[in-house]
Amino acid sequence: MNDDILSRDSRYCSFGDTVHYAKPPKVFSACEGSYLYDEAGIPYLDLQMWYSAASFGYRNERLRNAMVKQLDTLPQLACQYLHKEKVEVASEIARICEDRFGTPGRVHFNVGGSQAVEDSLKLVRRNTGKNLMFAFMGGYHGRTLGASAITSSYRYRRPYGHFSDRAHFVPFPYCFRCPYEKKPEDCGLYCVQQFERLFESEYYSMWDSKAGECEFAAFYVEPVQGTGGYIIPPEGYLPALKRILDEHKILLVDDEIQMGFYRTGKFWGIENFGVRPDVVVFGKALTNGLNPLSGLWAREELISPSKFPPGSTHSTFSSNTLGTAVALEVLRMIAESDLEKTVKEKGAYFLEQLQMLKRRRPGVVGDVSGLGLALRVEFCKPDGLTPDRELTDRIFQAGLKGDLDVDGRKYGLVLDVGGYYKNVITIAPAFDIERSEIDLAVGLLDRLISRCE
Ligand SMILES: Cc1ncc(COP(=O)(O)O)c(C=O)c1O
Structure with a gap:
């Protein structure tokens, strides 16, 4: 099924959007909360939530109901x-x-x-x-x-x-x-x-x-x-x-x-x-x-x-x-809701975990910072400063493979690459991301670094 979609995409879809930044383009078929799912049902923890457009989680029920009500009126x-x-x-x-x-x-x-x-x-x-x-x-x-x-x-x-x-x-x-x-x-x-x-x-x-x-x-x-x-x-x-x-x-x-x-x-x-x-x-x-x-x-x-x-x-x-x-x-x-409190608390916890990652990975993780749930990880060469665009790209692509094993289950990680030197992972998770999911996210990122370094 995916092969057919990819071959028709390459024949009939314009390449002028940003889909073909990933090689091959990734196909998803479902979403829920903080996750996207591929055809095989593998969950991909999404750390960019549609460039911060889906802050309230995929298929948010309350918003869905508001939309359905309007559809009916x-x-x-x-x-x-x-x-x-x-x-x-x-x-x-x-x-x-x-x-x-x-x-x-x-x-x-x-x-x-x-x-x-x-x-x-x-x-x-x-x-x-x-x-x-x-x-x-x-x-x-x-x-x-x-x-x-x-x-x-x-x-x-x-x-x-x-x-x-x-x-x-x-x-x-x-x-x-x-x-x-x-x-x-x-x-x-x-x-x-x-x-x-x-x-x-x-x-x-x-x-x-x-x-x-x-x-x-x-x-x-x-x-x-x-x-x-x-x-x-x-x-x-x-x-x-x-x-x-x-x-x-x-x-x-x-x-x-x-x-x-x-x-x-x-x-x-x-x-x-x-x-x-x-x-x-x-x-x-x-x-x-x-x-x-x-x-x-x-x-x-x-x-x-x-x-x-x-x-x-x-x-x-x-x-x-x-x-x-x-x-x-x-x-x-x-x-x-009290988003000022919850976003700041979750953001502070996420940032703490990223700072620990930086300490575990001196040089490669050159800089981390965040404001609320807008966070960044800057990947560098071992000198801690020279941007490592290639490593960032490998991490981005590897996250989309969906083959990271966690307690016997396969996961993927959806990341977004940004920055002046394309060596920054910009992190914009859903506002209701749980602490356990933040731990999962940083753990998966750590493993992707090991794999791609
Ligand atoms: C700060 C900022 N301004 C403008 C835009 C453009 O918005 P759109 O992609 O909906 O046209 C974006 C999109 O990423 C953005 O991040």
């Missing part, structure tokens, strides 16, 4: 009409943002993350009349054309011609590999100082001091870099950056597509750093991967009906009723 509705769940989801997100950021605002929906990023670009352009953005090296905001222009990897742009509005990319505070070769203990946030220097003189190319105007409209920030390798900025960095942005009338757009909805132990990742963004973009876990829904929140001054009038953006499936029904249930589940 209002499964389809053109988004030019209102329905109750859309307004309730928008109200709840606006309430949460007002509570966290102290300012009223509105919510605008779309379908996928990149589309919400595109909408945010339009909102920023419309408010400022400018089309240039700052973004971070190592940053990822999606692969539609507008999102690619502010996503750091040149590989994603190179075959598609000239991007006239390509972002100005600023080094991210990646302290394990400081772009300025400083040490976090005594750098005095040198990287922020370097960013601030851009505004010292008009001859640094972006600031007109006479007019008090910057050529750039907004800075796109992931509070913890996702695809870049789950890099957590050091304390004080984001507040210092925000001060500079405010002084130069540059908006801060907070991309929470991967870190939002408690991945880092807070509703929004940026809350960990005490910074109030002007715009928040979200997607992924809002519907736990069921019927996609994405969107943005913006301060009222930026998104009031006079600033962002009807028709400013539109997609046939934005605010789709199945998505809003599930999103509403996700928000209810969040309100009823």
Whole structure:
């Protein structure tokens, strides 16, 4: 059966997505909780949960029921009409943002993350009349054309011609590999100082001091870099950056597509750093991967009906009723649980186990860190610093073989590779992962390292 699927995939499916990063592509046929299952019924413990989209576990029953209920009542509705769940989801997100950021605002929906990023670009352009953005090296905001222009990897742009509005990319505070070769203990946030220097003189190319105007409209920030390798900025960095942005009338757009909805132990990742963004973009876990829904929140001054009038953006499936029904249930589940406590506790336990792994594997495990249940393991050569991309890739592929024996049962491990040098395993488990499953995960990882070293 698998052979037939693989041969037809290789003949009829485009290779343009990311399926063929694995050789051969992996086929799964069922999922439940923290596990994916192959055709033979072998469980694969998933440590990436659909790039953090399925944070509440696969086939979550409560969310399934919400979806089925909507299927039986209002499964389809053109988004030019209102329905109750859309307004309730928008109200709840606006309430949460007002509570966290102290300012009223509105919510605008779309379908996928990149589309919400595109909408945010339009909102920023419309408010400022400018089309240039700052973004971070190592940053990822999606692969539609507008999102690619502010996503750091040149590989994603190179075959598609000239991007006239390509972002100005600023080094991210990646302290394990400081772009300025400083040490976090005594750098005095040198990287922020370097960013601030851009505004010292008009001859640094972006600031007109006479007019008090910057050529750039907004800075796109992931509070913890996702695809870049789950890099957590050091304390004080984001507040210092925000001060500079405010002084130069540059908006801060907070991309929470991967870190939002408690991945880092807070509703929004940026809350960990005490910074109030002007715009928040979200997607992924809002519907736990069921019927996609994405969107943005913006301060009222930026998104009031006079600033962002009807028709400013539109997609046939934005605010789709199945998505809003599930999103509403996700928000209810969040309100009823204490995710701040449980995600932080589980994250701390997971990190402890990874730190022990690092001690057992000096050099090879060069760095581990985490914020909530967004964790990272950086694989290096024995010197503990040189990135080991090949080893990381072998570990990733070996996890998908599904042949790790645990008490007489076969298991696999689903990992995701990220980072600037593709030597980082980014870990985003389900929020209800048990301690025993965390032990299993770290044990399996340890065995994969032994096998692949
Ligand atoms: C931070 C961030 N922004 C934007 C996106 C793009 O979202 P989507 O893949 O839903 O278009 C992603 C996806 O991984 C992401 O992690």
